[in-house]
Amino acid sequence: MTNLTVNLGGMKMKNPITVASGTFGSGADFAALWEQTRAQGQTQPQAQMTSPSREALTNPRHEKPLSILGAVTTKGVSLEPWAGNPGTRIAETASGMLNSIGLQNPGVEAFCTHDLACLTTADVPVIVNVSGHTKDEYLRVIDRLEREPAVGAYEINISCPNVDSGGMAFGTDPAAAAAVTAACRTATKRPLIVKLSPNVTDITEIARAAEAAGADALSLINTVAGMAIDLQARKAVFARTVGGLSGPAIKPIALYAVQRVYQATRLPLLGMGGIASVEDALEFLIAGATAVAVGTANFTDPLTAIRLVEGLEQWCTDNGIQDINELIGALS
Amino acid sequence: MGFLMSEVPLQGAHPSAPSLGGGVQGVSGQSDFRESSSVQATAALEPCIILSSTSRGAGIWHLVLEAPHCAKSLRPGQFIHLRLTGDSMHLLRRPLSVCAVDVSAGHIELLIQVKGEGTRLLVAARPGQVLDAIGPLGRGWQPPEGVRRALLVGGGIGCAPLAPLSRQLAVQGVEQHFIMGARDAALMDALGVLTLGKHQSIAPHPVMASHPVIAGLTRNLVLESAGGLRVKPAMTEEIGTSLGVDASGVATGSSLLHLVTDDGSVGRKGFTTDIARELLATGGFDYLATCGPEPMQRILADLAYAAGTPCEVSLERRMACGIGACLSCVVDTTEGKKRACVNGPVFDAREVLWS
Numbered sequence: 089m090t091n092l093t094v095n096l097g098g099m100k101m102k103n104p105i106t107v108a109s110g111t112f113g114s115g116a117d118f119a120a121l122w123e124q125t126r127a128q129g130q131t132q133p134q135a136q137m138t139s140p141s142r143e144a145l146t147n148p149r150h151e152k153p154l155s156i157l158g159a160v161t162t163k164g165v166s167l168e169p170w171a172g173n174p175g176t177r178i179a180e181t182a183s184g185m186l187n188s189i190g191l192q193n194p195g196v197e198a199f200c201t202h203d204l205a206c207l208t209t210a211d212v213p214v215i216v217n218v219s220g221h222t223k224d225e226y227l228r229v230i231d232r233l234e235r236e237p238a239v240g241a242y243e244i245n246i247s248c249p250n251v252d253s254g255g256m257a258f259g260t261d262p263a264a265a266a267a268v269t270a271a272c273r274t275a276t277k278r279p280l281i282v283k284l285s286p287n288v289t290d291i292t293e294i295a296r297a298a299e300a301a302g303a304d305a306l307s308l309i310n311t312v313a314g315m316a317i318d319l320q321a322r323k324a325v326f327a328r329t330v331g332g333l334s335g336p337a338i339k340p341i342a343l344y345a346v347q348r349v350y351q352a353t354r355l356p357l358l359g360m361g362g363i364a365s366v367e368d369a370l371e372f373l374i375a376g377a378t379a380v381a382v383g384t385a386n387f388t389d390p391l392t393a394i395r396l397v398e399g400l401e402q403w404c405t406d407n408g409i410q411d412i413n414e415l416i417g418a419l420s
Numbered sequence: 421m422g423f424l425m426s427e428v429p430l431q432g433a434h435p436s437a438p439s440l441g442g443g444v445q446g447v448s449g450q451s452d453f454r455e456s457s458s459v460q461a462t463a464a465l466e467p468c469i470i471l472s473s474t475s476r477g478a479g480i481w482h483l484v485l486e487a488p489h490c491a492k493s494l495r496p497g498q499f500i501h502l503r504l505t506g507d508s509m510h511l512l513r514r515p516l517s518v519c520a521v522d523v524s525a526g527h528i529e530l531l532i533q534v535k536g537e538g539t540r541l542l543v544a545a546r547p548g549q550v551l552d553a554i555g556p557l558g559r560g561w562q563p564p565e566g567v568r569r570a571l572l573v574g575g576g577i578g579c580a581p582l583a584p585l586s587r588q589l590a591v592q593g594v595e596q597h598f599i600m601g602a603r604d605a606a607l608m609d610a611l612g613v614l615t616l617g618k619h620q621s622i623a624p625h626p627v628m629a630s631h632p633v634i635a636g637l638t639r640n641l642v643l644e645s646a647g648g649l650r651v652k653p654a655m656t657e658e659i660g661t662s663l664g665v666d667a668s669g670v671a672t673g674s675s676l677l678h679l680v681t682d683d684g685s686v687g688r689k690g691f692t693t694d695i696a697r698e699l700l701a702t703g704g705f706d707y708l709a710t711c712g713p714e715p716m717q718r719i720l721a722d723l724a725y726a727a728g729t730p731c732e733v734s735l736e737r738r739m740a741c742g743i744g745a746c747l748s749c750v751v752d753t754t755e756g757k758k759r760a761c762v763n764g765p766v767f768d769a770r771e772v773l774w775s
């Protein structure tokens with residue numbers, strides 16, 4: 089029996105799999121889908137229940153569906169409600185997708201009463217993704233969340249390409265990244281994960297700035313800035329022109345970023361970017377990630393995260409790995 | 421199985437839900453898919469075997485899938501989210517309405533209009549292949565309780581989600597006028613209405629009686645001279661069961677199918693909205709349901725509002741998750757942004773803020 093437990097900057101996870109912010113809501117929708125798929129699977133002829141994810145779902149040790157995961161990472165939450173961006177919000181690209189959601193969320197107060205309330209009983213650590221237009225807003229969101237026992241860690245989003253002020257502006261300047269990190273640090277003793285943008289010349293510079301300012305862990309990467317054009321209309325598909333690219337198309341970029349930041353800092357890393365298979369997840373661990381997040385793949389196959397948990401364990405057993413931590417940064 | 425069915429709210433189960441239109445009370449079930457986030461109580465992943473896939477011309481394909489879970493839990497106006505391929509080239513699923521259901525056989529039917537690469541891949545899949553579906557999804561049609569005279573208006577492929585509604589209303593004995601609009605006769609034919617034997621002699625298509633789009637209307641189809649097809653109410657026990665309606669409660673009524681094309685190659689020349697305007701002027705409609713191009717739906721919503729007729733529209737948005745988690749699919753409403761995949765695709769027209 090392999091040890092799958094990892095420690096992400098002070099947050100213990102029973103396995104290294106979480107979900108990427110913004111692709112999983114606060115978990116309730118996916119939990120309901122998993123539950124129903126399990127119920128339906130039990131009434132289906134055996135022939136149709138071939139995929140390992142279906143078996144994972146029917147495994148009695150996962151009675152509460154979200155507890156399969158090492159952690160749940162929520163959609164970004166801000167101080168006040170944000171409406172997000174107008175117009176078309178997604179576009180498919182080759183092996184990827186662009187999004188321009190713009191961090192729509194109901195604000196931290198509504199988040200606590202609705203979303204967090206559901207997660208309290210889910211038996212899974214919760215990473216809350218935090219956004220803000222100003223340093224002070226990040227701080228006040230954390231202040232409010234400090235009153236909630238259900239929160240296991242904070243992921244500070246300084247890397248969203250889809251909002252005008254704040255967001256990526258903080259994540260592309262080392263001094264600003266350090267300032268936001270330091271401010272958040274004063275507000276909490278809980279694990280503080282700073283989420284980095286790939287849209288920079290040197291990601292290790294930002295990583296080191298966040299480390300020096302008190303981050304407990306780093307997560308990377310957020311989406312890669314890109315755009316799509318509606319040829320007929322000769323207009324950008326998105327109202328803000330720019331969108332964030334995600335999915336397998338960005339995996340090599342993400343993997344390289346993880347490898348470099350692993351070399352440049354001593355912080356544990358939460359790796360993400362195009363992870364869809366067990367092999368993808370293992371590559372991120374070997375590049376230096378302590379844990380990994382499944383994002384866009386949740387849309388393609390909503391059982392991906394479950395598949396990875398089960399598959400990771402199987403792979404370790406098959407390859408004689410006693411402890412998953414042996415693999416972290418094991419690039420030779 | 422019993423467990424699943426019990427999760428499907430029956431018509432009229434929610435008398436306290438908000439009203440749909442100008443003072444009309446008692447829109448059943450409307451609150452089911454509203455605010456709560458874990459609303460997709462019946463949605464599951466289901467591998468569906470393609471039983472048949474037939475080109476109907478004009479870029480329209482008719483697919484029959486084996487999907488027992490979806491078949492037994494789906495309500496008219498709901499959709500499924502279909503994965504395209506097993507490779508990592510195409511990541512996003514495609515939302516498609518279910519246009520007919522055979523509960524006892526466990527089959528669902530789709531009408532797919534080829535638009536881009538995704539729909540092209542879907543219609544290229546052959547019988548025997550398995551498609552990965554999530555469904556049933558979304559808030560379906562919620563006609564006001566006690567509706568007596570309904571107007572259904574479909575533009576092109578927008579007729580697809582109206583077909584099961586039409587069938588439900590027919591089973592309930594509701595008088596209905598179904599306006600079908602299409603670019604031309606070829607598209608109308610592909611949507612399953614007719615082969616025209618040279619303009620004036622409108623004749624039912626040989627396979628029409630089994631065709632999903634107007635299956636609800638075609639059980640007893642009688643040709644009318646005026647260009648409408650007079651229809652007696654459909655009624656079979658099987659359909660009644662599928663919709664959670666007691667078949668014994670079926671009353672009689674009559675319905676008319678109105679055809680309109682842009683070029684007049686079949687039915688009337690003009691727009692669905694022309695006929696809708698005329699019909700609404702005759703009064704007495706207590707429900708209008710529409711799906712099709714958004715500008716058309718908007719005009720109909722305005723017409724319905726002016727006539728004091730409760731109106732529901734079915735809106736299309738690009739969707740990533742399909743289950744309410746990602747906020748890709750939002751619609752601007754009087755109550756802020758709502759998600760088309762869970763709060764819709766069917767919306768009360770009065771709450772939609774048209775762009």
Ligand SMILES: Cc1cc2nc3c(=O)[nH]c(=O)nc-3n(C[C@H](O)[C@H](O)[C@H](O)COP(=O)(O)OP(=O)(O)OC[C@H]3O[C@@H](n4cnc5c(N)ncnc54)[C@H](O)[C@@H]3O)c2cc1C
Nearest residue numbers: 515516517531532533535536537538539580736737738765
């Ligand atoms: C609830 C719902 C029900 C639908 N029911 C039907 C139906 O019964 N029959 C049918 O033929 N079509 C239906 N559509 C439209 C259908 O989903 C699109 O035509 C299809 O997604 C286009 O994919 P594509 O790859 O061929 O086109 P492309 O234009 O290449 O697609 C590019 C991207 O945009 C998305 N997209 C493009 N057009 C639409 C659209 N109109 N709605 C949503 N997403 C879109 C695609 O999913 C894809 O992610 C429905 C849409 C919704 C939202």
Ligand SMILES: Cc1cc2nc3c(=O)[nH]c(=O)nc-3n(C[C@H](O)[C@H](O)[C@H](O)COP(=O)(O)O)c2cc1C
Nearest residue numbers: 108109110164187245309310334335361362383384
């Ligand atoms: C639809 C969508 C919404 C997202 N929303 C957020 C968000 O609210 N906060 C955040 O930090 N990252 C957000 N992201 C970025 C993801 O968390 C992740 O970093 C990125 O998508 C790369 O991973 P992937 O390729 O596995 O999707 C979002 C991504 C997508 C596709």
Ligand code: FES
Nearest residue numbers: 742744746747761
């Ligand atoms: S498609 Fe994800 S919320 Fe509607």
